[in-house]
Amino acid sequence: MGTTEHGHGGGRADAEDRVDAIQQAWARERPDVDVRPQGVLGRLHRLAGRLTEELAAVYRQHGLSEGDFDVLATLRRAGPPYERAPGELAAHTMVTTGATTKRLDRLEAAGLVVRRGGEGDGRRRVVALTPAGTALVDRAFTDHMANERRLLDLLGDEADAAALEALLRRWLRALDAD
Numbered sequence: 001m002g003t004t005e006h007g008h009g010g011g012r013a014d015a016e017d018r019v020d021a022i023q024q025a026w027a028r029e030r031p032d033v034d035v036r037p038q039g040v041l042g043r044l045h046r047l048a049g050r051l052t053e054e055l056a057a058v059y060r061q062h063g064l065s066e067g068d069f070d071v072l073a074t075l076r077r078a079g080p081p082y083e084r085a086p087g088e089l090a091a092h093t094m095v096t097t098g099a100t101t102k103r104l105d106r107l108e109a110a111g112l113v114v115r116r117g118g119e120g121d122g123r124r125r126v127v128a129l130t131p132a133g134t135a136l137v138d139r140a141f142t143d144h145m146a147n148e149r150r151l152l153d154l155l156g157d158e159a160d161a162a163a164l165e166a167l168l169r170r171w172l173r174a175l176d177a178d
Contacts, residue, residue, distance in 0.1 A: 019043050051151065058147045062140040063110075067095070069144070071103050072112060072137035075129045083128035086115075112136060 019042040026035045052066070059069045074092045075082050084092065090100040104127055107113045112133035115125060129137065155161050 017043075019046065054151055055144070055147065058143050059140065061143065062136060064136075064140060067093075067099070067103050068107060068112075069137070069140055070095075071100070071107060071127075072129065072133055073141060075113065075127065076134065076137045076141070081128060082134060083126045085124065085126055089127055107133070 019038060022042060023035045023038050026033070026038070056066050059066055062069075064072070070093045071089060074089055075084060078084050086100060086104065087097065089104075090097045093100065095103075104113060104115065108115060111130055113127050114130055115127050117125060152161050155164070
């Protein structure tokens with residue numbers, strides 16, 4: 001194995017990538033600006049896009065969009081009777097109530113969810129999974145987890161995955177604290 005300019009062993013993991021080229025160009029053009037953060041943030045941004053593509057492919061195999069899967073999974077995680085108020089759904093999926101309404105319209109038309117009055121309070125509205133919705137989200141979730149495992153296994157080392165998870169958790173907590 002050869003070595004790269006970084007002094008590590010050869011191979012794709014250590015080879016220069018598009019972010020390196022961008023950093024080098026900026027360092028040349030703006031030597032007065034520290035471009036090192038691009039090494040992490042640029043790669044995270046590119047990785048997020050690639051991961052989204054990989055995840056969405058599995059949702060599409062089940063006839064779902066990412067948003068559809070998010071709603072169905074949120075209802076399924078609620079436990080029996082697999083229902084939530086529309087406002088709760090919006091909060092748990094981190095989208096606006098308007099976007100949630102559009103998703104629910106589509107899912108209801110497909111027979112995957114129903115909207116009805118809540119038990120004991122006819123004024124309270126809830127969204128619930130239908131049996132078809134429960135079966136679909138269970139199949140999609142199984143495939144989704146297998147896909148996530150495949151993607152995480154690309155790291156090749158469970159210790160690296162655990163370390164990355166800890167770093168990301170710490171970083172998200174710091175950002176959420178602002």
